[in-house]
Amino acid sequence: MSTVTQGGPSLPQERRVVTEIPGPRSRELFARKQSAVPPGIGTTLPVFVTRAGGGVVVDADGNSLIDFGSGIAVTSVGNSAPRVVERVRRQAADFTHTCFMVTPYESYVQVAEKLNEITPGDHAKRTFLLNSGAEAVENAVKVARHATGRPAVVVFDHGYHGRTLLTMSLTAKNMPYKHRFGPFAPEVYRVPLAYPFRWPTGAENCAEEAAAQAIDQIDKQVGAGNVAAVVIEPIAGEGGFIEPAKGFLPRIAEYCRANGIVFIADEVQTGFARTGHLFACEDEGIVPDIIVTAKGIAGGLPLAAVTGRAEILDRVHVGGLGGTYGGNPLACEAALGVLETIEAEDLVGKARRIGEVMLPRLRALAERAPIVGDVRGRGAMTAIELVVPGTLEPHPTAAAEIARRCHAEGLLVLTAGTYGNVLRFLPPLVMPEHLLQEALEILEKAVCEV
Numbered sequence: 001m002s003t004v005t006q007g008g009p010s011l012p013q014e015r016r017v018v019t020e021i022p023g024p025r026s027r028e029l030f031a032r033k034q035s036a037v038p039p040g041i042g043t044t045l046p047v048f049v050t051r052a053g054g055g056v057v058v059d060a061d062g063n064s065l066i067d068f069g070s071g072i073a074v075t076s077v078g079n080s081a082p083r084v085v086e087r088v089r090r091q092a093a094d095f096t097h098t099c100f101m102v103t104p105y106e107s108y109v110q111v112a113e114k115l116n117e118i119t120p121g122d123h124a125k126r127t128f129l130l131n132s133g134a135e136a137v138e139n140a141v142k143v144a145r146h147a148t149g150r151p152a153v154v155v156f157d158h159g160y161h162g163r164t165l166l167t168m169s170l171t172a173k174n175m176p177y178k179h180r181f182g183p184f185a186p187e188v189y190r191v192p193l194a195y196p197f198r199w200p201t202g203a204e205n206c207a208e209e210a211a212a213q214a215i216d217q218i219d220k221q222v223g224a225g226n227v228a229a230v231v232i233e234p235i236a237g238e239g240g241f242i243e244p245a246k247g248f249l250p251r252i253a254e255y256c257r258a259n260g261i262v263f264i265a266d267e268v269q270t271g272f273a274r275t276g277h278l279f280a281c282e283d284e285g286i287v288p289d290i291i292v293t294a295k296g297i298a299g300g301l302p303l304a305a306v307t308g309r310a311e312i313l314d315r316v317h318v319g320g321l322g323g324t325y326g327g328n329p330l331a332c333e334a335a336l337g338v339l340e341t342i343e344a345e346d347l348v349g350k351a352r353r354i355g356e357v358m359l360p361r362l363r364a365l366a367e368r369a370p371i372v373g374d375v376r377g378r379g380a381m382t383a384i385e386l387v388v389p390g391t392l393e394p395h396p397t398a399a400a401e402i403a404r405r406c407h408a409e410g411l412l413v414l415t416a417g418t419y420g421n422v423l424r425f426l427p428p429l430v431m432p433e434h435l436l437q438e439a440l441e442i443l444e445k446a447v448c449e450v
């Protein structure tokens with residue numbers, strides 16, 4: 001059996017279920033959580049973690065679960081990846097914070113230089129750093145409004161951009177993200193997304209018709225000249241891993257270019273090798289004006305970035321951007337460790353390989369199990385959408401039951417989707433192949449039983 005140095009020395013890369021899941025120690029801790037933390041902070045699987053690394057998460061009862069979640073697409077390089085740990089350890093001993101806006105340090109600049117270099121497009125770019133995906137999306141919109149002098153922001157059906165007031169307003173789904181949290185920010189307009197599986201006239205018409213409808217709505221209901229930015233995920237994450245029909249994104253990007261609208265790609269979930277490209281926009285050669293990244297950027301330390309055209313970002317006055325912790329030195333060192341790991345371990349190639357293993361098996365499963373209506377995704381960002389067999393009717397209870405069975409067998413999976421009927425798979429890109437195969441067996445069994 002293989003072991004990794006991630007998560008401490010010699011963490012065995014095995015699935016091991018030694019108690020009921022959750023076990024007694026986790027239950028005890030969960031009871032404490034219930035009385036100390038409000039229920040609004042939900043829990044996918046109430047096992048309390050003690051170690052994690054490679055493709056596993058180990059809990060307080062000694063169970064070792066196969067990780068198909070990566071902390072929601074964050075630990076792409078694996079938990080406690082050695083290059084991240086080493087850099088953070090050294091930085092923590094040297095200094096933990098100065099505030100980059102007060103007295104700067106080199107690692108922030110290195111992260112900015114690196115992102116300017118590796119994000120799509122060879123134009124002059126600038127990068128500034130923040131703490132979370134939502135904060136970065138908000139800042140991208142601020143910059144776009146400042147640069148254009150326009151108020152409106154266009155977003156898409158099934159989009160998810162965060163939980164702050166503006167990003168919650170940009171998010172499509174009411175429950176649980178928006179319910180009773182209004183009133184929402186003004187000047188946000190939502191248009192159709194090219195969702196091939198559910199497009200009324202068929203997947204083959206989806207890209208063209210959805211783009212035409214979206215553009216028509218912007219023209220007629222908002223007016224292109226009032227739009228500061230279009231914000232879009234190249235693959236809708238929380239919305240259910242919806243890969244827009246090919247041709248849709250380039251058409252929207254072209255419309256933005258023609259109308260002086262800032263095209264903002266929200267790559268918070270899709271970024272940093274996850275989809276088998278460093279950034280998902282690369283799949284169709286999209287060059288966004290601004291790209292927003294977070295999650296996978298720093299191996300679990302809180303960091304996010306706004307990277308964009310120098311002529312847009314340079315417009316904002318001195319002091320107009322920032323925050324106390326944005327680009328904290330520990331998080332910057334972690335990001336440098338992540339970028340080194342992606343390169344040294346060819347994690348772009350590993351993400352592709354994960355897709356090559358998973359997608360054919362998921363498609364074969366869909367042949368056998370008519371409850372699986374759609375199989376989709378790229379690289380290590382794949383999903384199945386569950387329906388009442390023979391229909392398009394979403395089947396969220398089946399998704400929940402399959403997830404429950406996977407969890408009981410020691411496979412951590414996440415659900416997603418506007419209709420709550422999608423199971424999504426986000427293994428760390430360093431997942432050993434034997435665990436990937438074992439996880440697929442558990443999943444196949446759970447789907448067939450349900």
Ligand SMILES: Cc1ncc(COP(=O)(O)O)c(C=O)c1O
Nearest residue numbers: 132133134160161162237268269
């Ligand atoms: C596409 C996308 N944008 C923004 C966010 C918000 O990021 P954060 O939770 O770090 O604020 C998320 C989080 O899931 C996301 O998936």
